[in-house]
């Protein structure tokens with residue numbers, strides 16, 4: 193134990209030297225500790241990403257021990273030295289060494305991550321696919337995958353010395369940022385499109401004590417405003433997913449999926465896409481698994497390649513899927529007036545479109561859209577046949593699969609052939625309880641059967657069924 197502790201205290205100092213920020217466009221390299229000064233490349237304006245020196249990880253024997261601990265089949269928990277004692281051993285910070293935070297004392301955590309990977313045999317049978325799992329990210333502390341990114345983003349804000357943070361949001365980002373800021377005693381400012389976010393999410397932001405501004409416009413307007421303010425006022429850190437530290441937290445979902453599948457890489461991963469941050473993160477996670485040479489560490493075949501990623505958008509807000517449909521890689525046509533009832537992904541001008549398209553093409557995956565009607569029927573199907581209640585946006589991957597299965601003899605025959613024998617993971621990003629109104633639309637509680645408070649009437653009602 194003593195040996196492990198002293199090893200990690202000696203590598204923590206050097207950890208810093210192995211991480212940089214790199215421009216996704218022109219590949220200019222920046223020092224991470226300088227990050228607070230800009231969100232984008234100062235040379236070409238493109239987004240930045242965190243890069244790790246992989247040769248260091250490959251050649252460093254103790255780091256391999258860490259990978260072994262993290263990924264071995266029969267886990268006995270994470271070494272104490274990697275986490276503060278009060279943290280869950282199954283969450284995001286289990287992967288501390290693969291995350292660019294220097295000092296563990298800066299960690300702001302709600303024990304996020306470690307969410308259930310649930311096999312869905314009923315739906316798999318119905319769709320005619322071999323194996324299907326839902327990674328239920330709605331089980332995170334504030335009810336969405338955003339917590340993975342926020343624990344890292346807010347911890348980094350603390351490490352960089354920020355006292356104020358800001359985001360624009362369709363709901364989940366604001367709820368998550370508000371929670372982590374409350375724990376870190378940071379001023380939290382959130383911008384939300386007025387009337388366009390789910391009740392549960394705004395209630396969360398209020399409860400956690402955020403300063404909330406409702407913008408008379410859409411999400412894209414809100415993000416433009418937040419970005420401008422944070423660029424001109426360097427005392428506020430923008431924590432939307434264009435912040436590369438958010439991506440570093442969100443990538444851990446891929447590590448977990450591989451671990452939970454018994455150190456095996458799935459064939460397809462399907463997820464909803466809005467701004468494009470999460471698909472970027474998921475791809476980064478799977479790519480890193482192959483970069484660090486996990487296969488040789490665990491001494492087992494984990495899969496010959498990373499999974500194909502399928503990004504699913506809502507029909508009325510699908511600029512990335514439309515670009516993919518016509519084979520474009522270098523541009524998208526933003527949607528001026530995006531519209532979908534799946535409010536979380538009602539985004540017309542996704543800021544991470546370039547990274548998202550790169551993830552889709554590099555993984556040899558695809559992007560597609562589904563209608564709101566398909567989304568809502570998939571939400572009900574998942575709840576009523578598997579017991580998993582997700583918010584509308586999170587049902588988009590199931591809606592896509594349903595569409596592929598339904599059109600297997602027509603325009604989706606190629607997709608179906610690719611998927612029917614594969615191991616599929618759908619990432620269901622948010623909890624259904626956040627947005628009960630979406631589900632209850634068109635349902636009057638009055639229409640549910642009412643009975644008087646005696647056993648006789650229950651008996652009568654049951655036999656009349």
Ligand code: F0G
Pocket residue numbers: 336338360361362363364365366433464465466467468469470471536537583585586621622
């Ligand atoms: N699913 C849910 C439940 C979301 O809240 C979001 C995004 C996405 C999927 C799409 O992820 O933007 O990284 O492609 N919600 C953001 C928010 C925009 O403000 O909560 P993405």
